[in-house]
Amino acid sequence: MFNFDSTFKEMMQSHNLDTVIILGHMNPDGDAAGSVMSLAHYIHVNYPQYKVMPYLAETLERGPKKLVLEDKVFTPFEKPDTDGKPYCVIVCDNATLKRMVGLEYFRAAAASIVVDHHASNEGYGDVNWTKVSEACAENVYHMLDKDLLRKAAEAETHPTAADYIYLGILHDTGAMARANRGILLALSDLLSMGVDHQELMKTMNCDTLDILNKRGELVRSAKRVLDGNVAYVMINEKERDENKIEYEDFRKIGSILRDCEDIKLGFTMYEESKNVWRCSFRSDGKWIDVNELLQFFGGGGHVSAAGLKYRTDNVEGLKKQILDRVAEMTATVKS
Template structure:
């Protein structure tokens, strides 16, 4: 049965007697998290004027999507919500586990929570859950909204509700390279409603020459294993600091490696703070299901894209364990 956002939202706000809703995404948000949160915030703002929507995003949002959010004339999501009451609802988008949630205190203090997500690894932690595995949370949001009401949210100046959902789909499918007929149809409908393709595409074109030089330094450190089928980058905090490499620089590398014709899996291990390591894995979802692989390490995501955040002072051991797990899965397969 299809999840009806309007029905569930109205029931939630009425039964829990709340007039404010905080919208949250995950740490280090990407275009999909920002697009889902902001698209839904605009939808509520336009169609439910009796309620106040408070989108809240981490200012560590990827540089491209951040350009669009900074131009928003309606919301200022990098500022903390100025709630008028201690009773409010929360809607969380694109966040599989609570440990990845930004704005945890807002979730904990809310009287009711609704979760909209597309990760197979979602824990089902909300009071109301709509979890459908797909390539994009923004696509899921689009599917559950009333299209005439969404069209109203697309009539505002750019960026509007349609721009944001289109941005989310664009980013999580890598410009529709990982999509199907339904997702492409959703993109076409958003354009017909008022999303501006050229405007949103600017969020994908955010590289400077210095960015490319830093990525070159990262790629020079790539190692190949398992007869060359797996490529990875390992970078310590001190090395990254010396080379001025940020999370934003290294985050796309696993996908870039995976997309090479001669590579089956790409991954990165990056020490974002002393002893805090972030691992990002990309595959085609068939050679190895990286979501299943990550479960034993406490991470997760999708069959083709998953991650792990681990505190350890023995990263070499973690790397050895990850490589051993890859080899074990392949030998069994």
């Protein structure tokens, strides 16, 4: 098991640093925000001699954003100001340099630590601890000193380091739908540090009736292919604008489809800007490995959840290539 404290202390001392910047991935979700913010609070309480600045993109999902806006210590949507001093960077929940928010800080850092749970992690950074798991925040929980974590949780008011770890796990496990025994034990330990489960569950649901109606329309437009095993929804720039569909609402469709008992792979394709397509793939994790599927096209993520951003003026061609590859990959799997 990776011991964060000894690595961190050694790095700060040997490079003679007193400033830390913490970064995550673009379009942050609960796990990215939870991992970044929990570490920021942990360091803030336990290493007060260091200045710590978490940095998150404004595009953070609505639910987790509610919690981050309640933060009494940090303002992570502002760009960190290092005062020209050398600093250490910690990157959480981010697989590739391409997806990192604040890459300029990473590039100029005197030292770096990477903590991740993506199978597609590139292995960048001076110290890279990537362990495939349900949530990066789960890895953060395991790498921290439990007494120091408790101290951090008890020293501050909500949201604390423990709240943020809980947030990350909650969001990356679909409110514990994909939790295993180890995760539930970690959550119960976090509860004993003062986390309020019901309070954090409020970050899971931010739907309005209007959003539900839009989602209903999108689900209705889903197409089924490959013997009905695969369902997808595609939306171009024009449809997106006419119906005011935000990506955050749209990407959930992939999970909704995948969670159907009679569908093994659900995906969405969204024209973010002219000819730039953001695709989100969700599988049951057994029928097809979507990380492997999308790495072929330059994307990636996890076995059962992965993404791809692709520039093309022929999206039908891209879709056909992906579906051909799905057919190929699943044909070799003997049922």
